[in-house]
Amino acid sequence: MAAALAFSDLTVRKGGRAIVCGISGHLKRGAVTAILGPNGAGKSSLLHILAGVEQPRSGTVLLGGAPLGTLSAQERARRIGFLPQKGEVHWNLAVKSLVGLGRMGHSAGRSLSQEDEAAVVAALAATDVTHLSDRSALSLSGGELARVLLARVLAGAPEWLLADEPLGSLDPAHQLAVLKRLAMTARAxxxxxxxLHDINHAARIADHVVLMKDGAMLADGAAQDVLTPDLLEAAFSVRFRLVNDGGRRLFVAE
Known part of the structure; x- marks a missing residue:
């Protein structure tokens, strides 16, 4: 059975303030889960904890029934791919070499195998950055770097791909392309x-939605059940109107 990612009673405090307040949930592979909520809702903190990047003040995260903290760094890197909100590169690496770092969970520091190389080539193509392969990562635009860093995560073929606002520096065409790639990754x-910040982007690809406000989980369930005008108004304090556009559900803030 596919390894679920479960969390229970997670609490995070920063600067004396509760950022995440005792929330629990159960996420399944083969699906896209969108975490939505206003600024300061605790979305990024929750994602960081699920990725093992931050530790909660209390609560547990289980990957396939095993506590996340019991996994070795290499196993966690192999099973969980994390794409932070503000991706930065501090080494003057060629793009292909940077993407190759996504295979470290598989190669254990050895030189890349033919399988690793094939995964890197496929990831470059999947994010439309093959033409940048020989460029220095430090010479890229913000949008180009965002796609390269996504390629690095995809190259690792993780069981779980966790991405924090991956669309921020992308133009509309590449936003849609990345959303499609995330959906394809889940289908695989x-x-x-x-x-995500854009509700309509979530409506486009999400199977499951976690809706947060003030560190609490306001709603958790199938996208069609959570993405409703009433729940969205409760989260964002803005009235929403639902529009059916050729079979697509669109939410318009009023």
Missing amino acids: GAGVVVV
Whole structure:
């Protein structure tokens, strides 16, 4: 059975303030989970905890029934791919070499195998950055770097892909392309958890939605059940109107 990502009673405090307040949930592979909520809702903090990047003040995260903290760094890197909100590169690496770092969970520091190389080539193509392969990562625009860093995560073929606002520096065409790639990754069997700000982007790809406000989980369930005008108004304090556009559900703020 595919390894679920479960969390229970998670609490995070920063600067004396509760950022995440005792929330619990159960995420399944083969689906896209969108985490939505206003600024300061605790979305990024929750994602960081699920990725093992931050530790909660209390609560547990289980990957396939095993506590996340019991996994070795290499196993966690192999099973969970994390794409932070503000991706930065501090080494003057060629793009292909940077994407190759996504295979470290598989190669254990050895030189890349033919399988690794094939995964890197496929990831470059999947994010439309093959033409940048020989460029220095430090010479890229913000949008180009965002796609390269996504390629690095995809190259690792993780069981779980966790992305924090991956669309921020992308133009509309590449936003849609990345959303499509995330959906395809889930359809191929991985679990995808993505923090988004645009409700209509979530409506486009999400199977499951976690809606947060003030560190609490306001709603958790199938996208069609959570993405409703009433729940969205409760989260964002803005009235929404639902429009049916050729079979697509669109939410318009009023």
